[in-house]
Amino acid sequence: MTLQTAPSRNASAETTVSVLASVMDVAAAEWLKLRTMRAAWVVWAGAAVSTLIGLIIIMGHVGSYDQATPGQQASFESADPAVAVMPLVAFFIGTLSALVMTTEFSTGSIAPSLVAVPQRRTLLAAKSVVVTCVALAGGVLFASLSQIGAMLILGDRPAPLNPWTHWWEAVPPAAGTAVTTLATGLVALGLGAVLRSAAATVAVIGALTLVVPMFAHVLPEPVHLWVASVLIPNLAPQIAGAESAYLLAPPVAAAVLAFYVVVTLGAASLSFSRRDS
Amino acid sequence: MIEVRELTKRYGPTLALDRLSFQAHPGRVTGFLGPNGAGKSTTLRVIVGLHGPTSGVALVNGRRYAEISRPLYEVGALLDAGAVHPGRTAFKQLACLARSHRIGTSRVKTLLEQVGLQDVAHKRIGGFSLGMRQRLGIAAALLGDPGVVLLDEPVNGLDAEGIHWVRGLMRTLASEGRTVLLSSHLMSEMALTVDHVLIIGRGRLIAESSMEDLAKRFRRDILVRSPMHVELGGVLRAAGMSVSSEPRGGLVVTGSDTATIGDLAAERRIPIHELTQRSATLEDVYLEMTDEAADYRAGGRRSL
Numbered sequence: 372m373t374l375q376t377a378p379s380r381n382a383s384a385e386t387t388v389s390v391l392a393s394v395m396d397v398a399a400a401e402w403l404k405l406r407t408m409r410a411a412w413v414v415w416a417g418a419a420v421s422t423l424i425g426l427i428i429i430m431g432h433v434g435s436y437d438q439a440t441p442g443q444q445a446s447f448e449s450a451d452p453a454v455a456v457m458p459l460v461a462f463f464i465g466t467l468s469a470l471v472m473t474t475e476f477s478t479g480s481i482a483p484s485l486v487a488v489p490q491r492r493t494l495l496a497a498k499s500v501v502v503t504c505v506a507l508a509g510g511v512l513f514a515s516l517s518q519i520g521a522m523l524i525l526g527d528r529p530a531p532l533n534p535w536t537h538w539w540e541a542v543p544p545a546a547g548t549a550v551t552t553l554a555t556g557l558v559a560l561g562l563g564a565v566l567r568s569a570a571a572t573v574a575v576i577g578a579l580t581l582v583v584p585m586f587a588h589v590l591p592e593p594v595h596l597w598v599a600s601v602l603i604p605n606l607a608p609q610i611a612g613a614e615s616a617y618l619l620a621p622p623v624a625a626a627v628l629a630f631y632v633v634v635t636l637g638a639a640s641l642s643f644s645r646r647d648s
Numbered sequence: 649m650i651e652v653r654e655l656t657k658r659y660g661p662t663l664a665l666d667r668l669s670f671q672a673h674p675g676r677v678t679g680f681l682g683p684n685g686a687g688k689s690t691t692l693r694v695i696v697g698l699h700g701p702t703s704g705v706a707l708v709n710g711r712r713y714a715e716i717s718r719p720l721y722e723v724g725a726l727l728d729a730g731a732v733h734p735g736r737t738a739f740k741q742l743a744c745l746a747r748s749h750r751i752g753t754s755r756v757k758t759l760l761e762q763v764g765l766q767d768v769a770h771k772r773i774g775g776f777s778l779g780m781r782q783r784l785g786i787a788a789a790l791l792g793d794p795g796v797v798l799l800d801e802p803v804n805g806l807d808a809e810g811i812h813w814v815r816g817l818m819r820t821l822a823s824e825g826r827t828v829l830l831s832s833h834l835m836s837e838m839a840l841t842v843d844h845v846l847i848i849g850r851g852r853l854i855a856e857s858s859m860e861d862l863a864k865r866f867r868r869d870i871l872v873r874s875p876m877h878v879e880l881g882g883v884l885r886a887a888g889m890s891v892s893s894e895p896r897g898g899l900v901v902t903g904s905d906t907a908t909i910g911d912l913a914a915e916r917r918i919p920i921h922e923l924t925q926r927s928a929t930l931e932d933v934y935l936e937m938t939d940e941a942a943d944y945r946a947g948g949r950r951s952l
């Protein structure tokens with residue numbers, strides 16, 4: 372058997388390939404990997420189902436509102452999908468982002484990946500590009516769907532049940548939740564690179580997006596507010612400048628969110644580039 | 649060319665590589681031979697940058713692997729055929745690697761045909777046998793048409809036809825001027841495939857030799873069979889050779905060569921039924937050389 376020779380390459384030209392072009396080529400390969408990972412489609416389905424369930428919960432909440440007396444209606448919680456839907460969506464997007472890294476370790480395919488791309492920071496950067504695109508697109512998609520669904524369910528019912536007087540008032544909170552979903556994805560990717568285990572990473576992401584925000588309520592005031600204000604899901608309304616009980620101004624909230632991303636990706640960069648694979 | 653200089657790798661208290669040095673040159677198949685746990689796989693993983701050395705250096709074409717931009721054009725490696733995503737198809741597995749180097753899908757198709765996986769190209773790897781995964785791994789190693797090829801135990805799981813194919817492929821790659829480094833723990837496999845052998849044990853280089861020289865160094869004795877073995881024994885002893893009998897009636901002779909024995913027998917009109925130069929088998933040689941260095945063996949761990 373003889374081998375057919377691939378087109379010859381100019382070695383010096385190869386060495387001058389820009390880092391950016393290299394990252395984009397590797398990102399294209401990572402995108403192909405994600406598309407061909409069956410678990411990714413399961414996670415997307417999970418995010419879609421959780422959106423649907425969240426809207427059904429809002430529907431039930433609106434049904435209770437309709438049967439309540441005017442006095443009771445005045446004290447109803449707002450039917451905000453940022454609370455009912457998006458934390459679960461962020462958890463699923465975070466899980467998907469973690470799998471971008473942890474699947475490689477669990478299957479051992481990190482070895483051929485690193486043989487192809489031995490510059491580990493380039494590989495991490497390429498994975499970050501893919502996660503950024505996917506998490507932002509997922510965040511925008513599900514935030515928009517849940518806001519539109521909630522608007523259709525709420526109709527012309529007034530505040531406090533309806534969080535918006537006009538449709539455009541829903542845009543900043545939707546953008547805020549899309550951004551926090553993106554950050555959740557990047558944090559999950561970074562944790563995946565450090566922990567190298569899907570189970571451990573998903574557990575931490577579940578704690579950050581669902582469990583800790585829920586249990587923060589049991590803390591005494593004002594500790595509860597301090598803690599709750601810096602939790603990732605609660606940063607969404609603060610970044611959007613929406614009315615909330617939390618403490619941070621939009622720029623500070625954005626800085627806290629960026630801190631989460633920088634710390635986890637920084638730890639990932641150190642761990643990924645220094646540890647044996 | 650691959651050059652390893654004073655390479656040491658320590659995992660906690662375990663010393664996996666101990667100042668290992670060797671070179672693998674273009675145009676020949678270099679065998680990397682050693683018992684289980686000798687450090688073969690560790691060495692290959694350090695060469696391609698998966699593991700960092702504790703000290704020393706491993707260079708490919710004069711550079712550390714991580715310094716090579718788009719390395720698949722220079723180096724192809726099969727380290728573990730099972731290290732693939734089982735849910736991905738063979739075609740997509742190669743396409744993912746190819747995309748990072750702007751290698752087209754036509755090259756992927758060609759390679760899948762060359763390794764005999766064209767009929768299962770769009771089947772998930774999870775259903776592949778070990779032999780099929782080995783073929784896929786070899787295809788991945790050849791994606792960029794590299795000048796340096798490293799293969800860790802590539803014939804594991806292959807059937808007879810597959811083993812024959814890998815041997816032919818290694819010879820072809822070397823004849824094209826490529827550097828081929830092939831690891832195995834099977835001396836018999838090495839004997840049929842490689843030009844030059846590096847034998848390691850406990851992370852150290854035990855021996856380095858061409859296969860031919862290795863076989864010569866362990867030539868042993870000559871077996872002679874004759875219906876007149878008593879007379880022949882006397883003649884050979886008279887000629888100064890050391891002669892002993894073997895259980896099946898043959899004579900075992902040392903201190904001469906087959907031509908001299910044949911000539912002496914012909915002069916005395918003694919018929920010869922067998923005249924064989926006996927060497928230690930390469931397997932024997934290997935076991936002898938690695939005896940001190942085998943970490944794991946049946947019957948318990950060897951004491952130091």
